[in-house]
Amino acid sequence: VLEKLDLANESIIHCGHSNGGVVGIGFAAKHPEKVKGLVLLDAVCLPVTKPLVARVADLPLLGDFIVQKMGAKTFNKFAHASCADPDSNEEVKEYLAKQSRNTLENPRFFAAVRSTNAYCLGFAGTAEPLYRQCCEAKVPIQLIWGKADTSVPYSSCVKLHEIAKECETVVAEEAFDGMPHNVFFADAKPQECSDSVCAFVEKIKGM
Structure with missing residues (x-):
């Protein structure tokens, strides 16, 4: 850069x-x-505790199946927890809505989660x-x-x-x-x- x-x-x-x-x-x-x-x-x-969605995405073989079933729900829970008040204003609500759509509609989303897990030293070491x-x-x-x-x-x-x-x-x-x-x-x-x-x-x- x-x-x-x-x-x-x-x-x-x-x-x-x-x-x-x-x-x-x-x-x-x-x-x-x-x-x-x-x-x-x-x-x-x-070192920090991985969010549940990150631990789920890491599972060999079963990871893809479980992510499809519950990944969006667990990630959205994590996204809500990262905000002080998820219902505080329209800007926050729109951000969370976009995150929700991303988890449901973007097939590469959880591949990106796995990549983050691998390279984020707080998660991987x-x-x-x-x-x-x-x-x-x-x-x-x-x-x-x-x-x-x-x-x-x-x-x-x-x-x-x-x-x-x-x-x-x-x-x-x-x-x-x-x-x-x-x-x-x-x-x-x-x-x-x-x-x-x-x-x-x-x-x-x-x-």
Whole structure:
């Protein structure tokens, strides 16, 4: 991506949510000289319990059959749980309706779920060694977490903060009461998250 944008020789601040945070960790661990800072929003970095839909999709042979019968229902339950209030406004309702249609109508949907399972280190193992590499390379880190996140609990944030402090790297944390895993709707904390990211960017620019 950086090469396509003619930014291959530039250093960046990577901001990633959920599994996107793990992508940033992997890049920063491999290329710390290219990363000015790392923003992790509810990142699936440490081992977490797979959602039921993910465990079902992983089953050999029986997986396809079971997914056809109950996959949509279990995924929709997971999608609802990721929102603070599924009935809060039309934007959230439309998002959940699209997710529901996708599970029922897109034959490649659960193949994508399996792919995510395989490459998401929080599901398939742990990204802690890579995260430690980032910290040891003194990559500044901003942790943004929802205390109501049931997918990637706040205890993960506490652990990541402790690791960063052990490695004596610059680390900041913002944790919000009532914020679920999905941070992008008005019923969560989108403005607060945005303000936190902007403050971190300004701090990094001044270092």
